[in-house]
Amino acid sequence: MNIFKHISTARTALLILLFGFAVSGCSANWGWYVVSPSTEQGRINLGFLLGGLKYTLALSITAIAISVVVGLLIALPGLSEKRPVRAINRVYVELVRAVPILVLILWVYYGLPQIADISISVFWAGVIALALSDSAFQAEIFRAGIQSIDKGQHEAAQSISLNYTDTMRYVILPQALRRILPPLGNQLVYMLKMSSLVSVIGMQELTRRANELVVTEYRPLEVYTILVLEYLVLILIVSAGVRWLERRLRSDERQ
Amino acid sequence: MNAMTPSNQLIVLEDVSKMFGDFQALKDVNLTVKPGEKVVVCGPSGSGKSTMIRCINRLERHERGRIFVDGVELTDKRTDIDAVRGEVGMVFQQFNLFPHLTVLENLTLGPLRVRKLSKADAEARAMDYLAKVHIPEQAQKYPSQLSGGQQQRVAIARSLCMEPRIMLFDEPTSALDPEMISEVLDVMSDLAETGMTMIVVTHEMGFARRVADTMVFMDAGEIVEKAPPETFFTKPRSERCQTFLQKILAH
Ligand SMILES: Nc1ncnc2c1ncn2[C@@H]1O[C@H](COP(=O)(O)OP(=O)(O)OP(=O)(O)O)[C@@H](O)[C@H]1O
Numbered sequence: 001m002n003i004f005k006h007i008s009t010a011r012t013a014l015l016i017l018l019f020g021f022a023v024s025g026c027s028a029n030w031g032w033y034v035v036s037p038s039t040e041q042g043r044i045n046l047g048f049l050l051g052g053l054k055y056t057l058a059l060s061i062t063a064i065a066i067s068v069v070v071g072l073l074i075a076l077p078g079l080s081e082k083r084p085v086r087a088i089n090r091v092y093v094e095l096v097r098a099v100p101i102l103v104l105i106l107w108v109y110y111g112l113p114q115i116a117d118i119s120i121s122v123f124w125a126g127v128i129a130l131a132l133s134d135s136a137f138q139a140e141i142f143r144a145g146i147q148s149i150d151k152g153q154h155e156a157a158q159s160i161s162l163n164y165t166d167t168m169r170y171v172i173l174p175q176a177l178r179r180i181l182p183p184l185g186n187q188l189v190y191m192l193k194m195s196s197l198v199s200v201i202g203m204q205e206l207t208r209r210a211n212e213l214v215v216t217e218y219r220p221l222e223v224y225t226i227l228v229l230e231y232l233v234l235i236l237i238v239s240a241g242v243r244w245l246e247r248r249l250r251s252d253e254r255q
Numbered sequence: 256m257n258a259m260t261p262s263n264q265l266i267v268l269e270d271v272s273k274m275f276g277d278f279q280a281l282k283d284v285n286l287t288v289k290p291g292e293k294v295v296v297c298g299p300s301g302s303g304k305s306t307m308i309r310c311i312n313r314l315e316r317h318e319r320g321r322i323f324v325d326g327v328e329l330t331d332k333r334t335d336i337d338a339v340r341g342e343v344g345m346v347f348q349q350f351n352l353f354p355h356l357t358v359l360e361n362l363t364l365g366p367l368r369v370r371k372l373s374k375a376d377a378e379a380r381a382m383d384y385l386a387k388v389h390i391p392e393q394a395q396k397y398p399s400q401l402s403g404g405q406q407q408r409v410a411i412a413r414s415l416c417m418e419p420r421i422m423l424f425d426e427p428t429s430a431l432d433p434e435m436i437s438e439v440l441d442v443m444s445d446l447a448e449t450g451m452t453m454i455v456v457t458h459e460m461g462f463a464r465r466v467a468d469t470m471v472f473m474d475a476g477e478i479v480e481k482a483p484p485e486t487f488f489t490k491p492r493s494e495r496c497q498t499f500l501q502k503i504l505a506h
Protein backbone atom coordinates (compact mmCIF):
# COMPACT_ATOMS: atom_id res chain seq x y z
CA MET A 1 0.00 0.00 0.00
CA ASN A 2 2.56 2.47 1.29
CA ILE A 3 5.15 1.45 -1.25
CA PHE A 4 2.83 2.34 -4.13
CA LYS A 5 2.11 5.66 -2.57
CA HIS A 6 5.81 6.21 -2.29
CA ILE A 7 6.53 5.24 -5.87
CA SER A 8 3.75 7.42 -7.13
CA THR A 9 5.14 10.33 -5.10
CA ALA A 10 8.47 9.69 -6.78
CA ARG A 11 6.84 9.66 -10.18
CA THR A 12 4.99 12.89 -9.51
CA ALA A 13 8.20 14.55 -8.37
CA LEU A 14 9.96 13.42 -11.51
CA LEU A 15 7.18 14.61 -13.77
CA ILE A 16 7.11 18.03 -12.13
CA LEU A 17 10.85 18.29 -12.49
CA LEU A 18 10.86 17.22 -16.15
CA PHE A 19 7.97 19.52 -16.84
CA GLY A 20 9.93 22.36 -15.25
CA PHE A 21 12.91 21.65 -17.44
CA ALA A 22 10.78 21.42 -20.53
CA VAL A 23 9.18 24.78 -19.83
CA SER A 24 12.43 26.47 -18.93
CA GLY A 25 13.90 24.89 -22.05
CA CYS A 26 11.85 27.40 -24.03
CA SER A 27 13.95 30.29 -22.80
CA ALA A 28 17.30 28.70 -21.93
CA ASN A 29 19.56 27.39 -24.61
CA TRP A 30 19.30 23.62 -24.06
CA GLY A 31 21.48 21.15 -25.85
CA TRP A 32 20.16 17.74 -24.89
CA TYR A 33 22.13 16.17 -27.74
CA VAL A 34 25.05 15.60 -25.28
CA VAL A 35 23.06 12.91 -23.58
CA SER A 36 20.60 12.01 -26.29
CA PRO A 37 20.12 8.25 -26.64
CA SER A 38 19.50 8.76 -30.36
CA THR A 39 23.07 9.73 -31.18
CA GLU A 40 26.21 7.66 -30.89
CA GLN A 41 28.06 10.24 -28.76
CA GLY A 42 24.94 10.85 -26.64
CA ARG A 43 24.75 7.16 -25.81
CA ILE A 44 28.43 7.03 -24.94
CA ASN A 45 28.10 10.09 -22.70
CA LEU A 46 25.00 8.73 -21.00
CA GLY A 47 26.71 5.39 -20.41
CA PHE A 48 29.71 7.20 -18.97
CA LEU A 49 27.52 9.16 -16.53
CA LEU A 50 25.47 6.16 -15.44
CA GLY A 51 28.65 4.11 -15.07
CA GLY A 52 29.42 6.12 -11.95
CA LEU A 53 26.41 4.56 -10.24
CA LYS A 54 28.22 1.36 -9.30
CA TYR A 55 30.96 3.33 -7.56
CA THR A 56 28.52 5.56 -5.73
CA LEU A 57 26.67 2.48 -4.53
CA ALA A 58 29.81 0.53 -3.67
CA LEU A 59 31.23 3.46 -1.72
CA SER A 60 28.05 4.17 0.22
CA ILE A 61 27.16 0.59 0.99
CA THR A 62 30.66 -0.44 2.07
CA ALA A 63 30.96 2.69 4.18
CA ILE A 64 27.63 2.23 5.90
CA ALA A 65 28.29 -1.45 6.57
CA ILE A 66 31.52 -0.51 8.33
CA SER A 67 30.03 2.45 10.13
CA VAL A 68 27.17 0.35 11.54
CA VAL A 69 29.65 -2.06 13.10
CA VAL A 70 31.97 0.67 14.39
CA GLY A 71 28.98 2.70 15.53
CA LEU A 72 27.66 -0.22 17.58
CA LEU A 73 31.07 -0.83 19.15
CA ILE A 74 31.23 2.85 20.09
CA ALA A 75 27.63 2.89 21.34
CA LEU A 76 28.13 0.05 23.84
CA PRO A 77 30.62 1.83 26.15
CA GLY A 78 28.23 4.80 26.02
CA LEU A 79 25.68 2.67 27.90
CA SER A 80 28.04 1.71 30.71
CA GLU A 81 27.37 2.71 34.29
CA LYS A 82 31.02 3.62 34.70
CA ARG A 83 31.87 7.20 33.90
CA PRO A 84 35.35 6.63 32.39
CA VAL A 85 33.92 3.99 30.05
CA ARG A 86 31.17 6.35 28.96
CA ALA A 87 33.83 8.98 28.33
CA ILE A 88 35.32 6.80 25.56
CA ASN A 89 32.03 7.08 23.74
CA ARG A 90 31.64 10.82 24.33
CA VAL A 91 35.14 11.72 23.20
CA TYR A 92 34.90 9.65 20.03
CA VAL A 93 31.49 10.99 19.07
CA GLU A 94 32.35 14.63 19.77
CA LEU A 95 35.69 14.51 17.98
CA VAL A 96 34.52 12.71 14.88
CA ARG A 97 31.36 14.77 14.57
CA ALA A 98 33.37 17.99 14.70
CA VAL A 99 35.29 17.27 11.49
CA PRO A 100 33.60 18.08 8.15
CA ILE A 101 33.35 15.05 5.86
CA LEU A 102 35.20 16.76 3.03
CA VAL A 103 38.09 17.61 5.35
CA LEU A 104 38.14 14.01 6.58
CA ILE A 105 38.29 12.72 3.00
CA LEU A 106 41.25 14.97 2.17
CA TRP A 107 43.01 14.06 5.39
CA VAL A 108 42.57 10.31 4.97
CA TYR A 109 43.67 10.38 1.31
CA TYR A 110 46.58 12.81 1.49
CA GLY A 111 47.51 12.80 5.17
CA LEU A 112 47.05 9.26 6.45
CA PRO A 113 49.50 7.61 3.97
CA GLN A 114 52.26 9.88 5.24
CA ILE A 115 51.91 9.08 8.93
CA ALA A 116 50.98 5.42 8.50
CA ASP A 117 53.36 4.79 5.60
CA ILE A 118 50.75 2.98 3.55
CA SER A 119 49.38 3.61 0.12
CA ILE A 120 45.66 3.89 0.06
CA SER A 121 43.38 3.69 -2.94
CA VAL A 122 40.90 6.43 -3.70
CA PHE A 123 38.07 4.00 -3.06
CA TRP A 124 39.25 2.92 0.40
CA ALA A 125 40.18 6.46 1.38
CA GLY A 126 36.61 7.42 0.54
CA VAL A 127 35.16 4.46 2.40
CA ILE A 128 37.25 5.09 5.51
CA ALA A 129 36.42 8.79 5.62
CA LEU A 130 32.70 8.26 5.05
CA ALA A 131 32.53 5.36 7.50
CA LEU A 132 34.46 7.21 10.18
CA SER A 133 32.30 10.27 9.91
CA ASP A 134 29.09 8.26 9.84
CA SER A 135 30.08 5.99 12.75
CA ALA A 136 29.66 8.86 15.21
CA PHE A 137 26.06 9.29 14.09
CA GLN A 138 25.48 5.54 14.08
CA ALA A 139 26.81 5.37 17.64
CA GLU A 140 24.24 7.93 18.74
CA ILE A 141 21.45 6.14 16.91
CA PHE A 142 22.36 2.78 18.45
CA ARG A 143 22.70 4.26 21.92
CA ALA A 144 19.26 5.84 21.72
CA GLY A 145 17.79 2.63 20.25
CA ILE A 146 19.22 0.41 22.96
CA GLN A 147 18.18 2.83 25.68
CA SER A 148 14.63 2.81 24.36
CA ILE A 149 14.27 -0.90 25.17
CA ASP A 150 12.37 -1.47 28.40
CA LYS A 151 14.47 -2.15 31.51
CA GLY A 152 12.33 -5.23 32.11
CA GLN A 153 13.89 -6.89 29.06
CA HIS A 154 17.37 -6.63 30.58
CA GLU A 155 16.03 -7.90 33.90
CA ALA A 156 14.24 -10.85 32.35
CA ALA A 157 17.43 -11.76 30.48
CA GLN A 158 19.46 -11.48 33.70
CA SER A 159 16.94 -13.56 35.60
CA ILE A 160 17.50 -16.46 33.18
CA SER A 161 21.26 -15.97 33.66
CA LEU A 162 22.07 -14.71 30.17
CA ASN A 163 25.45 -12.99 30.08
CA TYR A 164 26.00 -9.52 28.65
CA THR A 165 26.87 -10.64 25.12
CA ASP A 166 23.92 -13.02 24.83
CA THR A 167 21.55 -10.46 26.32
CA MET A 168 22.62 -7.93 23.71
CA ARG A 169 22.69 -10.39 20.85
CA TYR A 170 19.46 -12.28 21.42
CA VAL A 171 17.27 -9.90 23.42
CA ILE A 172 18.20 -6.23 23.16
CA LEU A 173 19.74 -5.68 19.72
CA PRO A 174 17.09 -7.49 17.68
CA GLN A 175 14.46 -5.23 19.25
CA ALA A 176 16.61 -2.10 19.06
CA LEU A 177 17.40 -2.73 15.38
CA ARG A 178 13.73 -2.68 14.48
CA ARG A 179 13.34 0.65 16.20
CA ILE A 180 16.37 2.30 14.66
CA LEU A 181 15.67 1.19 11.14
CA PRO A 182 14.16 4.56 10.12
CA PRO A 183 17.17 6.61 11.27
CA LEU A 184 19.49 3.98 9.77
CA GLY A 185 17.68 4.42 6.47
CA ASN A 186 18.16 8.16 6.74
CA GLN A 187 21.87 7.63 7.27
CA LEU A 188 22.07 5.49 4.14
CA VAL A 189 20.41 8.25 2.12
CA TYR A 190 22.74 10.80 3.69
CA MET A 191 25.71 8.59 2.84
CA LEU A 192 24.63 8.30 -0.80
CA LYS A 193 24.62 12.07 -1.01
CA MET A 194 27.86 12.57 0.87
CA SER A 195 29.65 10.05 -1.35
CA SER A 196 29.60 12.78 -4.01
CA LEU A 197 32.32 14.51 -1.99
CA VAL A 198 34.72 11.67 -2.72
CA SER A 199 34.82 13.06 -6.28
CA VAL A 200 37.39 15.60 -5.11
CA ILE A 201 40.05 12.94 -4.73
CA GLY A 202 39.22 11.44 -8.12
CA MET A 203 36.74 8.69 -7.35
CA GLN A 204 34.88 7.90 -10.59
CA GLU A 205 31.43 8.06 -9.01
CA LEU A 206 28.40 9.93 -10.34
CA THR A 207 29.52 13.45 -9.50
CA ARG A 208 33.10 13.04 -10.71
CA ARG A 209 31.95 11.68 -14.03
CA ALA A 210 29.53 14.53 -14.49
CA ASN A 211 32.33 17.01 -13.77
CA GLU A 212 34.58 15.32 -16.31
CA LEU A 213 31.92 15.29 -18.98
CA VAL A 214 31.22 18.98 -18.40
CA VAL A 215 34.88 19.71 -19.02
CA THR A 216 34.93 17.89 -22.37
CA GLU A 217 31.44 18.72 -23.62
CA TYR A 218 30.96 22.13 -22.06
CA ARG A 219 27.30 21.49 -21.39
CA PRO A 220 26.95 21.99 -17.58
CA LEU A 221 23.20 22.59 -17.55
CA GLU A 222 22.27 19.31 -19.25
CA VAL A 223 24.94 17.19 -17.59
CA TYR A 224 24.21 18.44 -14.07
CA THR A 225 20.50 18.08 -14.66
CA ILE A 226 21.10 14.44 -15.44
CA LEU A 227 23.21 14.24 -12.27
CA VAL A 228 20.37 15.70 -10.19
CA LEU A 229 17.98 13.15 -11.66
CA GLU A 230 20.40 10.31 -11.01
CA TYR A 231 20.58 11.12 -7.28
CA LEU A 232 16.88 11.79 -7.07
CA VAL A 233 15.86 8.47 -8.56
CA LEU A 234 18.49 6.57 -6.61
CA ILE A 235 17.45 8.06 -3.29
CA LEU A 236 13.74 7.71 -3.87
CA ILE A 237 14.24 4.03 -4.65
CA VAL A 238 16.38 3.52 -1.54
CA SER A 239 13.84 5.30 0.67
CA ALA A 240 11.06 3.11 -0.67
CA GLY A 241 13.20 0.05 0.02
CA VAL A 242 13.85 1.11 3.59
CA ARG A 243 10.15 1.63 4.17
CA TRP A 244 9.37 -1.77 2.78
CA LEU A 245 11.93 -3.38 5.08
CA GLU A 246 10.54 -1.49 8.05
CA ARG A 247 7.06 -2.76 7.39
CA ARG A 248 8.27 -6.31 6.97
CA LEU A 249 10.11 -6.28 10.26
CA ARG A 250 7.16 -4.76 12.03
CA SER A 251 4.78 -7.43 10.80
CA ASP A 252 7.36 -10.02 11.91
CA GLU A 253 7.17 -8.87 15.46
CA ARG A 254 3.37 -8.79 15.40
CA GLN A 255 3.06 -6.25 18.13
CA MET B 256 28.18 -25.07 52.14
CA ASN B 257 29.60 -21.88 53.52
CA ALA B 258 30.63 -22.27 57.15
CA MET B 259 28.91 -18.98 58.00
CA THR B 260 25.54 -20.05 56.67
CA PRO B 261 22.97 -21.05 59.24
CA SER B 262 22.29 -24.70 58.52
CA ASN B 263 19.38 -26.01 56.46
CA GLN B 264 18.29 -22.60 55.20
CA LEU B 265 18.10 -22.07 51.46
CA ILE B 266 17.87 -18.29 51.59
CA VAL B 267 19.27 -16.11 54.33
CA LEU B 268 19.01 -12.33 54.55
CA GLU B 269 21.06 -10.85 57.39
CA ASP B 270 20.52 -7.19 58.30
CA VAL B 271 20.11 -6.27 54.65
CA SER B 272 19.87 -2.56 53.89
CA LYS B 273 19.41 -0.82 50.58
CA MET B 274 19.52 2.86 49.71
CA PHE B 275 18.23 4.64 46.63
CA GLY B 276 20.17 7.86 46.95
CA ASP B 277 19.10 9.32 50.28
CA PHE B 278 16.07 7.09 50.53
CA GLN B 279 16.36 3.90 52.54
CA ALA B 280 14.27 1.26 50.80
CA LEU B 281 15.30 -1.63 53.07
CA LYS B 282 16.17 -1.32 56.75
CA ASP B 283 18.01 -4.23 58.39
CA VAL B 284 15.85 -6.89 56.84
CA ASN B 285 16.23 -10.39 58.27
CA LEU B 286 14.61 -13.37 56.63
CA THR B 287 15.34 -17.08 56.32
CA VAL B 288 13.67 -19.50 53.95
CA LYS B 289 13.94 -23.26 54.24
CA PRO B 290 13.99 -25.57 51.23
CA GLY B 291 10.42 -26.08 50.04
CA GLU B 292 9.08 -23.20 52.15
CA LYS B 293 6.49 -20.84 50.67
CA VAL B 294 6.73 -17.26 51.83
CA VAL B 295 4.09 -14.72 50.90
CA VAL B 296 5.06 -11.07 51.25
CA CYS B 297 2.54 -8.26 51.49
CA GLY B 298 2.54 -4.63 52.51
CA PRO B 299 1.62 -1.17 51.27
CA SER B 300 2.98 0.29 48.07
CA GLY B 301 6.56 1.50 48.41
CA SER B 302 7.24 -0.66 51.46
CA GLY B 303 10.21 -2.40 49.80
CA LYS B 304 8.68 -5.75 48.81
CA SER B 305 10.03 -5.66 45.26
CA THR B 306 13.35 -4.32 46.40
CA MET B 307 13.76 -7.18 48.87
CA ILE B 308 13.12 -9.98 46.41
CA ARG B 309 15.09 -8.23 43.67
CA CYS B 310 18.10 -8.22 45.99
CA ILE B 311 17.87 -12.00 46.20
CA ASN B 312 18.81 -12.46 42.53
CA ARG B 313 20.91 -9.32 42.34
CA LEU B 314 18.62 -7.22 40.18
CA GLU B 315 19.32 -4.76 42.99
CA ARG B 316 22.59 -4.55 44.85
CA HIS B 317 22.31 -4.36 48.66
CA GLU B 318 24.70 -2.06 50.45
CA ARG B 319 24.78 -3.51 53.93
CA GLY B 320 24.14 -6.90 55.43
CA ARG B 321 24.56 -10.28 53.78
CA ILE B 322 22.52 -12.47 51.50
CA PHE B 323 23.11 -16.19 51.11
CA VAL B 324 21.43 -18.37 48.53
CA ASP B 325 22.09 -22.07 48.95
CA GLY B 326 25.24 -21.30 50.86
CA VAL B 327 26.64 -18.87 48.30
CA GLU B 328 27.03 -15.32 49.53
CA LEU B 329 25.98 -12.67 47.02
CA THR B 330 28.93 -10.38 46.47
CA ASP B 331 30.09 -8.25 43.56
CA LYS B 332 31.86 -11.32 42.20
CA ARG B 333 30.47 -12.34 38.82
CA THR B 334 30.80 -16.05 39.61
CA ASP B 335 28.71 -15.69 42.78
CA ILE B 336 26.02 -13.72 41.00
CA ASP B 337 25.87 -16.27 38.18
CA ALA B 338 25.75 -19.16 40.64
CA VAL B 339 22.85 -17.56 42.49
CA ARG B 340 20.94 -16.56 39.37
CA GLY B 341 21.25 -20.13 38.16
CA GLU B 342 19.29 -21.25 41.24
CA VAL B 343 16.69 -18.50 41.27
CA GLY B 344 13.86 -17.91 38.80
CA MET B 345 11.89 -14.69 38.74
CA VAL B 346 8.42 -13.78 37.51
CA PHE B 347 7.62 -10.10 37.01
CA GLN B 348 4.43 -8.12 37.28
CA GLN B 349 4.78 -7.01 33.64
CA PHE B 350 5.70 -10.53 32.36
CA ASN B 351 8.74 -9.16 30.47
CA LEU B 352 8.51 -11.76 27.75
CA PHE B 353 10.77 -11.21 24.74
CA PRO B 354 8.32 -9.79 22.18
CA HIS B 355 10.41 -10.60 19.09
CA LEU B 356 10.64 -14.30 19.94
CA THR B 357 7.96 -16.97 19.79
CA VAL B 358 6.78 -18.61 23.00
CA LEU B 359 8.98 -21.60 22.27
CA GLU B 360 12.01 -19.39 21.59
CA ASN B 361 11.35 -17.45 24.79
CA LEU B 362 11.51 -20.74 26.68
CA THR B 363 14.53 -22.27 24.96
CA LEU B 364 16.82 -19.22 24.96
CA GLY B 365 18.14 -19.77 28.48
CA PRO B 366 18.49 -23.56 28.24
CA LEU B 367 20.33 -23.20 24.91
CA ARG B 368 22.66 -20.33 25.78
CA VAL B 369 23.19 -20.87 29.51
CA ARG B 370 22.57 -24.54 30.17
CA LYS B 371 24.05 -25.50 26.78
CA LEU B 372 21.30 -27.98 26.02
CA SER B 373 20.88 -29.27 22.47
CA LYS B 374 18.06 -27.71 20.50
CA ALA B 375 16.02 -30.92 20.67
CA ASP B 376 16.47 -31.23 24.45
CA ALA B 377 15.70 -27.56 25.03
CA GLU B 378 12.53 -27.80 22.97
CA ALA B 379 11.44 -31.00 24.67
CA ARG B 380 11.93 -29.35 28.04
CA ALA B 381 10.06 -26.23 26.90
CA MET B 382 7.09 -28.27 25.69
CA ASP B 383 7.11 -30.14 28.97
CA TYR B 384 6.78 -26.94 31.00
CA LEU B 385 4.31 -25.42 28.57
CA ALA B 386 2.13 -28.45 29.21
CA LYS B 387 2.51 -27.89 32.96
CA VAL B 388 1.18 -24.35 32.59
CA HIS B 389 -1.60 -25.67 30.32
CA ILE B 390 -0.75 -23.89 27.07
CA PRO B 391 1.26 -26.32 24.91
CA GLU B 392 -0.77 -25.28 21.85
CA GLN B 393 0.58 -21.70 22.00
CA ALA B 394 4.23 -22.65 21.41
CA GLN B 395 4.55 -21.10 17.96
CA LYS B 396 2.79 -17.83 18.78
CA TYR B 397 4.31 -14.49 19.66
CA PRO B 398 3.67 -13.07 23.15
CA SER B 399 1.50 -10.25 21.78
CA GLN B 400 -0.91 -12.87 20.40
CA LEU B 401 -1.64 -14.22 23.88
CA SER B 402 -3.88 -13.00 26.68
CA GLY B 403 -2.29 -11.53 29.81
CA GLY B 404 -2.91 -14.69 31.79
CA GLN B 405 -1.33 -16.81 29.08
CA GLN B 406 1.66 -14.48 28.86
CA GLN B 407 2.26 -14.72 32.58
CA ARG B 408 2.07 -18.49 32.42
CA VAL B 409 4.63 -18.44 29.61
CA ALA B 410 6.83 -16.28 31.84
CA ILE B 411 6.52 -18.83 34.64
CA ALA B 412 7.38 -21.64 32.23
CA ARG B 413 10.37 -19.65 30.95
CA SER B 414 11.76 -19.46 34.47
CA LEU B 415 11.04 -23.12 35.16
CA CYS B 416 12.92 -24.15 32.02
CA MET B 417 16.09 -23.08 33.83
CA GLU B 418 15.16 -25.62 36.54
CA PRO B 419 15.74 -23.28 39.48
CA ARG B 420 15.48 -24.32 43.12
CA ILE B 421 13.81 -21.08 44.11
CA MET B 422 11.09 -19.05 42.41
CA LEU B 423 10.48 -15.39 43.14
CA PHE B 424 7.18 -13.79 42.12
CA ASP B 425 6.73 -10.02 42.15
CA GLU B 426 2.99 -9.31 42.07
CA PRO B 427 2.45 -11.81 39.25
CA THR B 428 -1.27 -11.13 38.96
CA SER B 429 -1.43 -7.36 39.52
CA ALA B 430 -1.33 -6.53 35.81
CA LEU B 431 -4.02 -9.06 34.92
CA ASP B 432 -7.71 -8.68 34.25
CA PRO B 433 -9.69 -10.26 37.13
CA GLU B 434 -10.89 -13.23 35.07
CA MET B 435 -7.30 -14.28 34.34
CA ILE B 436 -5.94 -14.11 37.86
CA SER B 437 -7.07 -17.56 38.90
CA GLU B 438 -5.46 -19.38 35.95
CA VAL B 439 -2.10 -17.95 37.01
CA LEU B 440 -2.65 -18.62 40.71
CA ASP B 441 -3.65 -22.20 39.90
CA VAL B 442 -0.37 -22.75 38.08
CA MET B 443 1.47 -21.30 41.07
CA SER B 444 -0.42 -23.57 43.46
CA ASP B 445 0.52 -26.59 41.32
CA LEU B 446 4.11 -25.45 41.45
CA ALA B 447 3.94 -25.09 45.22
CA GLU B 448 2.78 -28.70 45.45
CA THR B 449 5.89 -29.91 43.64
CA GLY B 450 7.91 -28.70 46.63
CA MET B 451 9.41 -25.63 44.97
CA THR B 452 10.78 -22.99 47.33
CA MET B 453 8.82 -19.81 46.64
CA ILE B 454 8.73 -16.19 47.71
CA VAL B 455 5.61 -14.51 46.41
CA VAL B 456 4.81 -10.83 46.67
CA THR B 457 1.04 -10.66 46.29
CA HIS B 458 -2.11 -9.23 47.75
CA GLU B 459 -4.15 -12.29 46.78
CA MET B 460 -4.95 -13.34 50.33
CA GLY B 461 -6.97 -16.39 49.31
CA PHE B 462 -3.90 -17.76 47.59
CA ALA B 463 -1.76 -16.79 50.59
CA ARG B 464 -3.98 -18.70 53.00
CA ARG B 465 -3.92 -21.79 50.83
CA VAL B 466 -0.26 -21.87 49.94
CA ALA B 467 1.86 -19.89 52.41
CA ASP B 468 3.92 -21.49 55.15
CA THR B 469 5.02 -18.07 56.29
CA MET B 470 3.41 -14.66 55.89
CA VAL B 471 5.57 -11.56 55.87
CA PHE B 472 4.25 -8.03 56.25
CA MET B 473 6.51 -5.16 55.24
CA ASP B 474 6.16 -1.46 55.85
CA ALA B 475 8.56 1.40 55.26
CA GLY B 476 11.45 -0.89 54.31
CA GLU B 477 11.12 -3.16 57.35
CA ILE B 478 9.71 -6.57 58.00
CA VAL B 479 7.09 -5.71 60.59
CA GLU B 480 5.39 -9.06 61.01
CA LYS B 481 6.32 -12.62 60.20
CA ALA B 482 4.07 -15.50 61.13
CA PRO B 483 2.36 -18.66 59.88
CA PRO B 484 -0.90 -17.77 58.07
CA GLU B 485 -3.21 -18.94 60.89
CA THR B 486 -1.69 -16.51 63.40
CA PHE B 487 -1.03 -13.84 60.78
CA PHE B 488 -4.62 -13.52 59.66
CA THR B 489 -6.32 -14.04 63.02
CA LYS B 490 -4.12 -12.25 65.51
CA PRO B 491 -1.53 -9.98 63.89
CA ARG B 492 0.57 -8.34 66.62
CA SER B 493 1.39 -4.98 65.09
CA GLU B 494 -1.16 -2.26 64.56
CA ARG B 495 0.22 -1.43 61.10
CA CYS B 496 -0.40 -4.99 59.96
CA GLN B 497 -3.91 -5.02 61.43
CA THR B 498 -4.87 -1.85 59.58
CA PHE B 499 -3.38 -3.14 56.37
CA LEU B 500 -5.20 -6.47 56.59
CA GLN B 501 -8.48 -4.78 57.34
CA LYS B 502 -8.07 -2.65 54.26
CA ILE B 503 -7.24 -5.38 51.81
CA LEU B 504 -9.57 -8.01 53.22
CA ALA B 505 -12.42 -5.50 53.09
CA HIS B 506 -12.71 -5.68 49.30
N1 LIG C 1 15.40 2.41 41.14
C1 LIG C 1 14.91 3.16 42.15
N2 LIG C 1 15.37 4.40 42.36
C2 LIG C 1 14.89 5.15 43.38
N3 LIG C 1 13.96 4.74 44.24
C3 LIG C 1 13.46 3.51 44.09
C4 LIG C 1 13.91 2.65 43.04
N4 LIG C 1 13.23 1.49 43.12
C5 LIG C 1 12.41 1.62 44.19
N5 LIG C 1 12.54 2.82 44.78
C6 LIG C 1 11.82 3.30 45.97
O1 LIG C 1 12.00 2.37 46.99
C7 LIG C 1 10.79 2.20 47.71
C8 LIG C 1 10.45 0.74 47.73
O2 LIG C 1 10.12 0.34 46.45
P1 LIG C 1 9.58 -1.10 46.08
O3 LIG C 1 9.40 -1.14 44.61
O4 LIG C 1 10.46 -2.12 46.69
O5 LIG C 1 8.19 -1.10 46.81
P2 LIG C 1 7.03 -2.18 46.76
O6 LIG C 1 6.77 -2.56 48.14
O7 LIG C 1 7.39 -3.25 45.79
O8 LIG C 1 5.83 -1.32 46.22
P3 LIG C 1 4.68 -1.68 45.16
O9 LIG C 1 3.62 -2.39 45.92
O10 LIG C 1 4.22 -0.35 44.69
O11 LIG C 1 5.30 -2.50 44.10
C9 LIG C 1 9.76 3.06 47.03
O12 LIG C 1 9.57 4.22 47.78
C10 LIG C 1 10.34 3.38 45.70
O13 LIG C 1 9.96 4.66 45.30
Ligand SMILES: [Mg+2]
Pocket residue numbers: 304305306425426
Ligand atom coordinates in the same frame (compact mmCIF):
# COMPACT_ATOMS: atom_id res chain seq x y z
MG1 LIG D 1 6.69 -3.79 43.87
